[in-house]
Amino acid sequence: MNIADLHIHSFFSDGDLSPADIVEESISKNISYISITDHDNLTGYKKANSIIKKSKYNQIKLIPGIELSSSINDSSVHLLAYFFDPENKDLNSVLKILQLRRTEFAKFALEKLNEEDVNISWGDIVKNSKGSIGRLHIAYALINLGYVRNTNDAFETYLHKIKSLYKNPYEISANELIEVIRKAGGVCSLAHPHTVSNFDKSISGLSENGLVGLEIIEDKKIKDCEEIMSKFGLTKTAGSDFHRNGKKSYLGKNFLNEEELLNFYNISRNKLNGEISWNM
Ligand SMILES: [Zn+2]
Numbered sequence: 001m002n003i004a005d006l007h008i009h010s011f012f013s014d015g016d017l018s019p020a021d022i023v024e025e026s027i028s029k030n031i032s033y034i035s036i037t038d039h040d041n042l043t044g045y046k047k048a049n050s051i052i053k054k055s056k057y058n059q060i061k062l063i064p065g066i067e068l069s070s071s072i073n074d075s076s077v078h079l080l081a082y083f084f085d086p087e088n089k090d091l092n093s094v095l096k097i098l099q100l101r102r103t104e105f106a107k108f109a110l111e112k113l114n115e116e117d118v119n120i121s122w123g124d125i126v127k128n129s130k131g132s133i134g135r136l137h138i139a140y141a142l143i144n145l146g147y148v149r150n151t152n153d154a155f156e157t158y159l160h161k162i163k164s165l166y167k168n169p170y171e172i173s174a175n176e177l178i179e180v181i182r183k184a185g186g187v188c189s190l191a192h193p194h195t196v197s198n199f200d201k202s203i204s205g206l207s208e209n210g211l212v213g214l215e216i217i218e219d220k221k222i223k224d225c226e227e228i229m230s231k232f233g234l235t236k237t238a239g240s241d242f243h244r245n246g247k248k249s250y251l252g253k254n255f256l257n258e259e260e261l262l263n264f265y266n267i268s269r270n271k272l273n274g275e276i277s278w279n280m
C-alpha cells in the first residue's frame with residue numbers, strides 16, 4: 001500500500017533528523033509521499049527536495065509543506081500548509097516575519113530567565129538551533145547548563161510561564177495565513193485539533209475563510225470529528241508529527257493511504273479553481 005506521511009519535522013525546526021535521514025528512513029519504510037512541515041521555515045523542505053532530485057529517487061515524492069504558527073480568536077493554532085509554490089514572494093516575506101517573531105520571543109525568554117538568575121546567554125540558545133528557533137532549543141540550553149534535568153522539567157519550571165507572559169507583536173492571523181497560502185497555490189489543514197482551545201468557534205471561523213483539511217490523529221481523535229468534517233466541508237489529512245524516533249514516535253505512525261491523498265489533492269485543486277501549484 002502506498003502511504004503518505006504529511007507531518008514531519010527535521011532539525012531545521014525542532015526535530016532531530018536531517019532532511020537526508022528523513023528521506024532515507026521514509027524510503028526504507030516504504031512511505032511513498034512525505035511532507036516536511038518544519039515550523040515557519042522551508043529549509044528542510046528545500047534540502048529534501050534537492051536530495052531527492054540529485055539522487056534521482058523515484059520511489060518517494062515530496063509534497064511542499066510547512067507548519068505555520070498562528071492564532072484565531074486569541075487561541076493559538078498551527079496550520080499545516082500543502083501544495084503551495086515554495087518560491088512565492090509574499091509567502092517568503094510572511095515567513096520572515098514569523099521567523100522574527102521566533103527570535104524576538106527567544107530574546108524575551110532570555111531576559112526573563114536572566115531576571116530569575118538563570119545564567120544563560122544568547123549563544124547557549126542559538127547553538128542548539130539550525131533553523132527555526134523555538135522553546136525546545138531554550139530547553140536544551142537549560143539542560144546543558146544544568147538548570148533542569150529534561151525538557152519536561154524546562155517547560156514546567158520556566159517555559160510555559162514565560163510563554164504566557166509574552167505578547168506577540170508580530171502575530172499574523174490564521175485567516176491571513178490561509179489567504180497567503182491560497183495565493184501561493186496551496187491549501188491549509190488544521191494541525192493536531194485536540195490541542196486547540198475554543199475548538200468549535202475556531203473551526204467555524206477557519207472554515208469560512210478557506211480551511212480545507214482537518215488533521216486526524218487516530219489515538220487523539222476529537223469528539224464528533226466525522227460530523228465536524230462534513231458540517232464544514234473539510235477533508236482528512238494525516239501525519240506522524242514526527243520529531244525523533246522513540247517508542248511511540250516514528251515515521252508513518254499516522255498516514256493517508258493513496259486514495260485519501262488523491263481525495264485531499266482533488267478537493268484542494270477544486271478549492272483553488274485549478275490554480276494548485278503542485279502536481280500529483
Ligand atoms: Zn504543531
Ligand SMILES: [Zn+2]
Nearest residue numbers: 007009067241
Ligand atoms: Zn508539528
